[in-house]
Amino acid sequence: MKKFLALILALCMTFALVACGGGNSNDTTSNNTPSSTNTDTPSGDAKTVGIAMPTKSLERWNRDGAYLDEQFKAAGYNTIVTYSDNKNEQQVNDIQNMLAQGVDLLIIAAIDGAGLNTVMNDAGAAGIPVISYDRLIMNDNATYYVSFDNYTVGKLQGEYVRDALDLDNAAGPFNMEFTAGDPADNNAGYFFNGAMDVIKPYIDSGKVIVKSGQTAFDQVATDQWQTDVALDRAQNVLASYYSDGTQLDAWLCSNDSTSLGVTQAIQADYAGGNAVVITGQDGDEANLRNIKDGAQSMTVYKAVANEAVVTLDLAKAILNGETVDGGLISASGWDFDCAYDTESYETSAGNKCPSFLLVPDVVTADNMEAKLVTPGYYTVGDDGYLKATNG
Numbered sequence: 001m002k003k004f005l006a007l008i009l010a011l012c013m014t015f016a017l018v019a020c021g022g023g024n025s026n027d028t029t030s031n032n033t034p035s036s037t038n039t040d041t042p043s044g045d046a047k048t049v050g051i052a053m054p055t056k057s058l059e060r061w062n063r064d065g066a067y068l069d070e071q072f073k074a075a076g077y078n079t080i081v082t083y084s085d086n087k088n089e090q091q092v093n094d095i096q097n098m099l100a101q102g103v104d105l106l107i108i109a110a111i112d113g114a115g116l117n118t119v120m121n122d123a124g125a126a127g128i129p130v131i132s133y134d135r136l137i138m139n140d141n142a143t144y145y146v147s148f149d150n151y152t153v154g155k156l157q158g159e160y161v162r163d164a165l166d167l168d169n170a171a172g173p174f175n176m177e178f179t180a181g182d183p184a185d186n187n188a189g190y191f192f193n194g195a196m197d198v199i200k201p202y203i204d205s206g207k208v209i210v211k212s213g214q215t216a217f218d219q220v221a222t223d224q225w226q227t228d229v230a231l232d233r234a235q236n237v238l239a240s241y242y243s244d245g246t247q248l249d250a251w252l253c254s255n256d257s258t259s260l261g262v263t264q265a266i267q268a269d270y271a272g273g274n275a276v277v278i279t280g281q282d283g284d285e286a287n288l289r290n291i292k293d294g295a296q297s298m299t300v301y302k303a304v305a306n307e308a309v310v311t312l313d314l315a316k317a318i319l320n321g322e323t324v325d326g327g328l329i330s331a332s333g334w335d336f337d338c339a340y341d342t343e344s345y346e347t348s349a350g351n352k353c354p355s356f357l358l359v360p361d362v363v364t365a366d367n368m369e370a371k372l373v374t375p376g377y378y379t380v381g382d383d384g385y386l387k388a389t390n391g
Contacts (some may be wrong), residue, residue: 016246047319048078050098052108055086058257066306066390075312086116086224105315112139113186125375129318131311136186145355148302150187153360154194157279160251160298162198163279169217173208174249177237178220179230179262181254183368192217210351211241222258229263238269250277256287256299263295288386291365301363306336310356348365
């Protein structure tokens with residue numbers, strides 16, 4: 001039921017934006033400014049929730065911010081929503097401004113999980129609870145963590161490559177490369193490790209060969225998950241190791257923005273004639289288009305509408321002074337899978353952060369309508385390609 005509510009809210013928001021040209025007077029702030037901010041005039045005694053998103057330059061954060069904003073408004077809260085242009089110092093300033101405006105709770109998707117210590121300490125000193133949203137903040141004032149099972153995201157990518165190449169049965173060897181995420185994003189290591197734990201035995205046995213030799217996270221990381229950074233590195237790898245027509249069988253990318261860069265490089269610069277298995281994550285519209293067209297093989301989809309539902313119910317419990325534990329899952333009646341985990345994530349050595357972890361899903365050309373359109377996350381446009389319902 002709550003998933004249905006989230007989708008209805010998203011559709012209503014889309015209609016309002018089309019009809020009125022934007023929700024608040026500040027909604028049209030340029031993405032090129034240091035920070036884009038939506039604020040509402042506080043209504044009565046309603047509590048105010050600050051929502052700090054990293055950037056508008058990546059499609060998924062626009063979806064996250066929109067879902068959270070609509071969920072909290074519909075529940076009667078005032079909201080302050082910021083997008084910090086992937087600048088950590090700007091996000092610090094944005095959060096400081098939220099504290100100065102007297103927010104009752106913070107929801108932060110950190111640009112740099114280790115770069116918010118001062119402002120997090122300020123929040124702790126003021127008694128303001130903080131929900132780490134999607135990316136864990138490495139500070140003990142982070143009260144709870146809401147995300148997807150990040151290790152499983154990478155594991156699903158690795159398993160897809162394993163099965164697509166039939167590594168357990170085919171003779172091989174197969175040539176493969178890796179592109180990981182932003183070193184400042186705590187999740188990036190989990191994604192990479194989940195994938196590498198599946199693929200490494202085949203590298204060790206010689207079934208999979210990484211011609212570039214780049215198999216360590218710091219060798220394949222992509223600053224700020226930027227498409228152009230992934231594109232540049234992919235072009236260099238292709239020029240150095242595959243320009244003579246050497247076959248490339250798979251390229252494991254940790255998310256869709258990096259996958260977009262790798263796909264562009266392969267389309268322009270790969271001399272081999274075979275199709276390359278390419279992974280991704282997030283379900284960005286451009287990547288779903290590539291999947292439909294056969295240029296990308298899969299994406300791991302994380303239903304951010306459901307992530308917003310969990311965040312709202314958690315925030316309600318915190319603001320109502322309720323005890324928060326695994327009982328929130330059964331009490332809320334969510335119609336999607338979510339686990340309460342008190343062991344996997346630490347904000348510092350020995351300090352466990354209670355976490356609510358949702359389950360990601362594999363999307364391919366064969367199942368994208370069943371996985372994305374039928375639940376209402378996307379619609380099919382007149383051109384046959386998928387569009388996010390809140391986009």
